[in-house]
Amino acid sequence: MKNNNIEEIICISCPKGCRxxxxxxxxxxxxxxxxxxxxxxxxxREEFKNPTRxxxxxxxxxxxxxxxxxxxxxxxxxxxxxxxAMDVIAEIEVKAPVEIxxxxxxxxxxxxxxxxxxxxxxxxx
Amino acid sequence: MKSRxxxxxxxxxxxxxxxxxxxxxxxxxxxxxxxxxxxLGGILPQxxxxxxxxxxxxxxxxxxxxxxxFISDLKESEIEVQDETMVIEINDKxxxxxxxxxxxIIKIKAEAVFLAMGCRERxxxxxxIPGDRLAxxxxxxxxxxxxxxxxxxxxxxxxxxxxxDIGLIMARRMKLEGAEVKAVLELLPYxxxxxxxxxxxxxxxxIPLKLxxxxxxxxxxxxxxxxxxxxxxxxxEVIPGSxxxxxxxxxxxxxxxxxENELTKSIGIELNPVTGGAEVNEMRxxxxxxxxAGGNVLHVHDLVDWVTEExxxxxxxxxxYLKNERIKRENxxxxxxxxxxxxxxxxxxxxKDVNRDYIKMFMRVKEPMExxxxxxxxxxxxxxxxxxxxxxxxxMLTLNLPEQIIDKDMxxxxxxxKKQDKEDLYEK
Numbered sequence: 344m345k346n347n348n349i350e351e352i353i354c355i356s357c358p359k360g361c362r363x364x365x366x367x368x369x370x371x372x373x374x375x376x377x378x379x380x381x382x383x384x385x386x387x388r389e390e391f392k393n394p395t396r397x398x399x400x401x402x403x404x405x406x407x408x409x410x411x412x413x414x415x416x417x418x419x420x421x422x423x424x425x426x427x428a429m430d431v432i433a434e435i436e437v438k439a440p441v442e443i444x445x446x447x448x449x450x451x452x453x454x455x456x457x458x459x460x461x462x463x464x465x466x467x468x
Numbered sequence: 469m470k471s472r473x474x475x476x477x478x479x480x481x482x483x484x485x486x487x488x489x490x491x492x493x494x495x496x497x498x499x500x501x502x503x504x505x506x507x508l509g510g511i512l513p514q515x516x517x518x519x520x521x522x523x524x525x526x527x528x529x530x531x532x533x534x535x536x537x538f539i540s541d542l543k544e545s546e547i548e549v550q551d552e553t554m555v556i557e558i559n560d561k562x563x564x565x566x567x568x569x570x571x572x573i574i575k576i577k578a579e580a581v582f583l584a585m586g587c588r589e590r591x592x593x594x595x596x597i598p599g600d601r602l603a604x605x606x607x608x609x610x611x612x613x614x615x616x617x618x619x620x621x622x623x624x625x626x627x628x629x630x631x632x633d634i635g636l637i638m639a640r641r642m643k644l645e646g647a648e649v650k651a652v653l654e655l656l657p658y659x660x661x662x663x664x665x666x667x668x669x670x671x672x673x674x675i676p677l678k679l680x681x682x683x684x685x686x687x688x689x690x691x692x693x694x695x696x697x698x699x700x701x702x703x704x705e706v707i708p709g710s711x712x713x714x715x716x717x718x719x720x721x722x723x724x725x726x727x728e729n730e731l732t733k734s735i736g737i738e739l740n741p742v743t744g745g746a747e748v749n750e751m752r753x754x755x756x757x758x759x760x761a762g763g764n765v766l767h768v769h770d771l772v773d774w775v776t777e778e779x780x781x782x783x784x785x786x787x788x789y790l791k792n793e794r795i796k797r798e799n800x801x802x803x804x805x806x807x808x809x810x811x812x813x814x815x816x817x818x819x820k821d822v823n824r825d826y827i828k829m830f831m832r833v834k835e836p837m838e839x840x841x842x843x844x845x846x847x848x849x850x851x852x853x854x855x856x857x858x859x860x861x862x863x864m865l866t867l868n869l870p871e872q873i874i875d876k877d878m879x880x881x882x883x884x885x886k887k888q889d890k891e892d893l894y895e896k
Binding site for chain 1: 615
């Protein structure tokens with residue numbers, strides 16, 4: 344049986360926030376409408392096929408000047424893996440000193456994307 | 469530490485750091501930065517999300533990453549930084565009194581002062597929500613600091629009042645940390661937050677945004693138990709019969725920011741009622757010669773990139789002041805907000821062209837508007853026009869006023885927005 348679907352995607356390319364319609368059959372795009380520029384059309388296609396987000400959060404630090412260090416996924420990871428990624432990240436504890444760009448976790452949830460530090464945390468004695 | 473400096477910078481956030489670095493780069497040796505927190509960067513280190521730096525660095529950074537560039541440059545520059553030092557008074561002779569964690573009471577005299585104290589959040593008391601006084605009611609920024617710096621998540625069942633960017637960012641943050649975010653309520657019929665944040669902070673996690681809604685009462689015992697949520701009409705008046713109780717243990721408020729100008733007032737500088745900050749000339753100098761202001765203490769910005777840029781404009785003015793290199797105009801040129809503009813910064817132009825091609829202007833519109841013309845009007849005549857597809861109150865407008873169109877006798881320029889003339893469009 345065919346699975347027809349119309350999904351509304353709010354474009355974030357500019358402050359207009361166009362509500363773009365993506366029509367699909369069995370997850371294959373058949374038509375994109377209600378966009379106002381090519382950038383919007385491209386965004387809607389990408390967002391329909393593979394929505395990804397950079398995940399910024401924190402991990403615990405031992406012996407650091409602060410109890411936490413901020414981290415992020417270096418690139419976007421699939422949207423539906425964000426909450427699962429948080430569970431994995433909650434288990435991590437690193438040791439000070441930490442520097443910006445330091446690898447915190449390689450290849451999170453087999454996404455091929457690394458988790459890296461976004462703040463310097465010095466060691467305290 | 470000495471008792472006299474050429475330049476004292478009050479606040480080590482993005483504005484203070486950028487101004488200190490730029491002033492040093494332009495040859496000012498004798499600078500001190502006074503910061504009340506334990507670390508530099510102001511609010512940036514707790515803004516762990518991405519989206520910073522697109523304008524200034526041309527790449528997307530998180531808050532701590534944006535701050536780190538300036539923090540490490542400051543370290544390298546060996547500019548003196550006194551942290552855990554809270555300035556409590558500045559007088560009109562530019563004498564500064566501060567309380568330092570390690571040194572006690574400090575007194576400093578500076579030739580020039582840069583005010584960069586930033587802004588603070590409006591609280592429950594500011595907006596007067598009735599009910600019980602309880603734990604669990606806090607500003608979104610305080611919750612952000614607890615969650616991202618101190619390591620405490622401040623609640624499990626959250627209602628957020630206010631859909632500005634901080635409210636949206638904290639809705640996602642609380643959700644990611646395992647809390648249930650029941651709703652984001654917005655008094656206005658639209659969110660002032662960026663579209664990108666509305667999508668990626670609310671839609672992504674199915675967090676409901678209730679427009680035209682507010683909290684009319686907070687109840688509980690020791691800790692918040694429930695809030696009364698009401699629908700409002702277009703005049704923000706509660707619609708009778710629309711009230712419903714919502715159970716929660718935490719209320720986060722994201723209901724506006726106020727420039728933190730107690731020190732500005734202690735100098736004797738008048739504040740502008742619209743911006744909540746001082747009035748400044750194109751050098752970002754206040755009415756007191758040698759006292760400059762920039763960043764959120766002057767007017768609330770939506771992008772840190774513009775804060776940095778404004779602080780660098782101020783630094784340019786500070787250097788000109790300290791080196792006595794500026795030449796005053798015969799009369800000052802006043803810049804005024806006209807139709808559909810809330811305010812314009814700078815408020816006036818007082819100096820002649822000193823190696824500048826244009827004057828960068830920051831302004832904010834009153835109402836959302838599409839297909840607009842922005843006119844610079846002198847003596848009822850439009851002397852400069854910009855076209856824009858749209859303007860939103862939540863997104864600051866930045867436009868350049870070219871030096872060549874500023875006449876030496878001009879006394880007033882009014883900046884007004886109007887709808888584009890459709891016939892005009894067809895001509896092009």
